[in-house]
Every structure is written in structure tokens, then in C-alpha cells.
Amino acid sequence: MKLTDAIILSLSLALIIIGVHQSLTVGIEASYAIFMFAVALLFWFQYRKMKVPQEPPSDKKKAKSSKKR
Secondary structure, eight states: OOHHHHHHHHHHHHHHHHHHHHHHHTOHHHHHHHHHHHHHHHHHHHHHHHHSOOOOOOOHHHHHHHHHO
16 A cells, blocks of 8 residues: 555545544534545545556466476
């Protein structure tokens, strides 16, 4: 996980906590925008996570066995 991904995830979790606090004190109508921004950050985090190309597993056993010979 890159630093940017960690910041996005941390910020979204912090906004969820702030949204819950606002819901309990002011009401859900006042905290709706905070929740929607937190959800948007979670979607962005998931998009960035899926965009990273997956590397195929390397054959370390084959490389080690060829070195022994």
C-alpha cells in the first residue's frame, strides 16, 4: 500500500467517525455530506487498488533449482 492510499483510507475512516459524532449531536441531515464524502473516498481507494496491475507469481523454485546444478 502506497502512502497516498494509506492517507485516503485514513481520511475516509476519520470522516466516518466525524459523521457518526455529528449524527449523534446534530442529526443525520447535517452529517449526510460528511458520510457521502467518506464513501466517495472509499470508492476512490478501491479504484486505485484495482488499477494497480497484478504481477504474476514468480517461479522462485525453478530459479533456485537451476542455480544448484
